[in-house]
Amino acid sequence: MQNRLNKLRDALANIGADALITERDVNRRYLSGFTGSTGWVIVTEKDAFLVTDFRYIDQAQEQCPDFTVVNNQRKAVEAIAQVLKQAGVKRLAFESSLSYGSYAEWSQAFDGVELVPTSGVLEKLRMYKEASEVEIVRKAVKIADDAFQHILGYIKPGVSESDIALELEFFMRRQGASGIGFDIIVASGPRGALPHGRASEKLIQAGELVTLDFGAQFQGYNSDITRTVAVGEPSAKMKEIYDIVLKAQIAGVNALRPGITGKEADAVTRDIITAAGYGDAYGHSAGHGLGMDVHELPNLSTVSPFVLEPGMLVTMEPGIYVSGLGGVRIEDDVLITEEGHEVLTQSTKELLILPV
Structure with a gap:
């Protein structure tokens, strides 16, 4: 997974973002190996996080050895905001599949973070099969x-x-x-x-x-x-x-x-x-x-x-x-x-x- 994470970090540098977040199941699995149905992957310049809930903590820790697994305590947006704050994220790339409702909620909750819309970043990486x-x-x-x-x-x-x-x-x-x-x-x-x-x-x-x-x-x-x-x-x-x-x-x-x-x-x-x-x-x-x-x-x-x-x-x-x-x-x-x-x-x- 480290090779995929490093390729993503190179792509983020090209679009001027210092982190990317995805909850799309195939992109989440591609980056982390996590097969659960709920979770958010956040990749920064140095770190990688998987935010999920109580049901998947043990599974995530087993499947995602390259990630810091965060229990969202049933407050996902708050947990994501805390991760972004701790990681010092200022420009967060998000995928165009994000709903408007989530975008509005994130805009309010992620204090000091600029949301950067992206399209096809991970999909273009996935074109090249290992x-x-x-x-x-x-x-x-x-x-x-x-x-x-x-x-x-x-x-x-x-x-x-x-x-x-x-x-x-x-x-x-x-x-x-x-x-x-x-x-x-x-x-x-x-x-x-x-x-x-x-x-x-x-x-x-x-x-x-x-x-x-x-x-x-x-x-x-x-x-x-x-x-x-x-x-x-x-x-x-x-x-x-x-x-x-x-x-x-x-x-x-x-x-x-x-x-x-x-x-x-x-x-x-x-x-x-x-x-x-x-x-x-x-x-x-x-x-x-x-x-x-x-x-x-x-x-x-x-x-x-x-x-x-x-x-x-x-x-x-x-x-x-x-x-x-x-x-x-x-x-x-x-x-x-x-x-x-x-x-x-x-x-x-x-x-x-x-x-x-």
Whole structure:
């Protein structure tokens, strides 16, 4: 954790603050290792504090050896104010996610402290994954890959989308996942035209494509995989759409390397889909960063300014969605390396036609 704290201190010097406070769960855990549900991390030029309540004191002391743990005695704002006073903090950076109510309360309670709004300070640090983080993500990806292989034998006509989603979650939890990274998407037939078509009570029908978008959460990190399969023989049109998306997705993955921008990576996939006549049916970004949040920096989009660098972890997930007909999306998790990239997801991307 000391390496992360030192990087944050360098960032604070650049924005002219002498401390930062965060209560956002993923940022709190990233800096301290604390997994409790309530707490405030305060990092100064020399010290690091975790303010929490009685329920978590023993846990915090065990999980956060680099931090001074403070029991807030059910008076959190007063406890934070006392820490700031003792540490001599004059300019306190806070995250833009802070509610206005908390900002107003802090303005009154933190005497002599200037509150400095910031955005993305920790999120930009989290873009660069340490080796230990990558290994955790590998395990989360392996759980998702195994879940995809498992669910292939479960998908058949007459089974509901919601039952498929439930089986996916059960399987991933049995493999060690602490939960799902997001609401599982199971979108079959015409519902495949919904990019975020969460699993419904719709029953799978023969001849339909089924898009599965899901991820495992493991030790605070997430995987995110999308595959589209056919239940019985699909129509020629849907096969055509699948082939276009697969071509774009493979080209997008192959383009990922240090030095390419998120905008350029997005354009690789978008140019292929547009040339095939489906540009208007591809309305979302090509991908996004992945880690403690399912969607984090850097993003791969038409306006992304980010230049990819080694240690970044992104998804590549182009898609085509035709209202009333259906859709296709294919997604991999990809690590940017010194040599280029490494695809972490291993599930096949060829169109699987499941028996009916």
